[in-house]
Amino acid sequence: MAELQCIVVTPEQTVRETLADFVTVTLFDGEIGIGPGHTPFIGRLGCGEMRIRHGNESERFYVEGGFVEVVGNVVSLLTNRAIPADKIDEKAAYQQMETARNQAAHTPELMAAREQAVAQGRAQLRVVRRAIG
Amino acid sequence: MAKAKALDRRRKSIRSIRKITRTMELISTAQFRKAMDRAVAVSAYAKRIVALVGHLTTAGLEVKHPLLEAHAETSNAALLVLSANRGLCGGYNGSVLRHGMSQLKQLRATVPEVRLEVSGKRGISAFRFRKIEIAERFTQFDNKPTFAEVEVLANRYLEWYQSGRLDRLDVVYTKFESLGRQYAVVETLLPLAQLDGAGQNGNHDENPNSPHIQYEFLPSAASIVDEVVPASFKVKLFKCFLDAAVSEQIARRVAMKNATENADSMIGSLSIAYNRARQGQITGELLEIVGGAEALNK
Numbered sequence: 357m358a359e360l361q362c363i364v365v366t367p368e369q370t371v372r373e374t375l376a377d378f379v380t381v382t383l384f385d386g387e388i389g390i391g392p393g394h395t396p397f398i399g400r401l402g403c404g405e406m407r408i409r410h411g412n413e414s415e416r417f418y419v420e421g422g423f424v425e426v427v428g429n430v431v432s433l434l435t436n437r438a439i440p441a442d443k444i445d446e447k448a449a450y451q452q453m454e455t456a457r458n459q460a461a462h463t464p465e466l467m468a469a470r471e472q473a474v475a476q477g478r479a480q481l482r483v484v485r486r487a488i489g
Numbered sequence: 490m491a492k493a494k495a496l497d498r499r500r501k502s503i504r505s506i507r508k509i510t511r512t513m514e515l516i517s518t519a520q521f522r523k524a525m526d527r528a529v530a531v532s533a534y535a536k537r538i539v540a541l542v543g544h545l546t547t548a549g550l551e552v553k554h555p556l557l558e559a560h561a562e563t564s565n566a567a568l569l570v571l572s573a574n575r576g577l578c579g580g581y582n583g584s585v586l587r588h589g590m591s592q593l594k595q596l597r598a599t600v601p602e603v604r605l606e607v608s609g610k611r612g613i614s615a616f617r618f619r620k621i622e623i624a625e626r627f628t629q630f631d632n633k634p635t636f637a638e639v640e641v642l643a644n645r646y647l648e649w650y651q652s653g654r655l656d657r658l659d660v661v662y663t664k665f666e667s668l669g670r671q672y673a674v675v676e677t678l679l680p681l682a683q684l685d686g687a688g689q690n691g692n693h694d695e696n697p698n699s700p701h702i703q704y705e706f707l708p709s710a711a712s713i714v715d716e717v718v719p720a721s722f723k724v725k726l727f728k729c730f731l732d733a734a735v736s737e738q739i740a741r742r743v744a745m746k747n748a749t750e751n752a753d754s755m756i757g758s759l760s761i762a763y764n765r766a767r768q769g770q771i772t773g774e775l776l777e778i779v780g781g782a783e784a785l786n787k
Contacts, residue, residue, distance in 0.1 A: 365530070365533055365534045365537060366530075366534065366636065367530070367531050367534045367636045367723070367724055367727050368527060368530055368531070368635065368636050369526075369527070369530045370530060370533060383707055384707075384708060385708070388707075395705055396702045396703065396704050396705065397704055397705035397706065397707060398541065398544065398545070398704050398705075398706055398707070398713055399706070399707035399708075399713075400707065400708065400712060400713060400716055421716075422716075422720070423541060423713065423716065423717070423720075425537075425541060425544070427702055427704075428702075432537060434534060434537050434538060434541065434720070436636065436640065436720075437637075465648075
């Protein structure tokens with residue numbers, strides 16, 4: 357069976373470049389699963405979990421915003437942040453969510469920023485809690 | 490005796506200075522490696538963004554975004570000068586500041602409101618010395634600027650630009666071209682003149698002969714553009730910071746290497762002078778003894 361090539365890059369480093377059987381990423385509105393032979397597409401990422409399965413092994417990352425591009429069995433992710441699931445700081449994520457939640461927001465922009473910060477914190481927590489089991 | 494002793498003292502102090510410059514050279518070599526790796530990583534990211542934009546234009550989409558359009562009137566400009574936090578790096582800070590000064594003068598002549606923002610202690614003190622007001626100063630970007638830090642800055646500029654508080658953003662930094670060549674440049678980052686990769690019909694694709702691929706866009710091509718344009722601005726700004734960091738390390742390494750070599754040659758010539766002085770002294774003493782003995786014999 358054909359394999360996928362999966363590349364995750366952030367502005368600071370190439371986080372992962374690996375072969376995979378199946379990749380799951382979180383788009384702006386929910387998860388999408390990408391197997392070999394997927395139709396070419398460019399999608400906007402949301403913040404959430406990314407899973408790379410190769411054989412019996414599976415890797416999990418927290419990914420925050422950016423794009424995913426799939427073409428010819430190559431999945432490339434361009435994202436601002438990609439953290440391996442076991443490296444997420446649970447306390448910091450919780451803190452971020454709480455401070456964002458308690459912030460006053462008077463304008464639509466501030467509200468949007470707050471929503472985003474809360475969503476980011478929540479997504480991180482979700483990823484990290486799944487990692488713990 | 491006095492002369493030889495003084496020479497020896499000088500030689501000792503130069504030796505300890507040489508130790509310092511040599512260590513600094515080694516440190517900046519190591520830091521340069523690290524900074525270089527980061528610069529390579531960001532250019533990999535930037536390349537992918539360019540490719541993405543290329544694919545978007547191939548799909549027959551016109552890339553339009555408020556950030557790409559210049560405002561009708563430029564009444565608010567910002568100038569960001571990236572200098573180093575530390576000195577001892579040769580002409581690095583000097584050339585950035587020289588460019589910054591002349592650009593500032595030029596902007597002040599044409600634009601009514603110019604905001605000066607400076608990163609790096611050296612730049613801050615230079616502008617303060619010239620009694621030029623700095624609107625915002627940063628010292629947190631040392632030799633390892635992180636994307637998260639730069640993003641905060643970038644987001645602020647983007648917001649200002651879109652709300653009309655800012656019409657133009659210039660960045661003065663030292664561009665890293667190769668190991669042997671870095672130079673200070675002024676780059677206009679806002680308005681983004683053109684998105685790299687746009688308007689080239691995607692020909693820069695890794696495989697130029699590949700047939701045009703029909704992409705699916707989720708949620709829509711327009712929404713991807715909305716996201717790509719700010720992302721490419723952020724990456725550009727981040728690249729400026731990284732280039733500046735790499736160039737600083739190179740400049741420091743070269744400066745310290747020269748200093749070490751100079752110290753070496755100074756130690757050499759001082760050693761010769763010292764040996765000569767010591768020898769002269771010994772000869773003098775011998776002569777005195779011989780002369781004394783001769784006088785006694787008579």
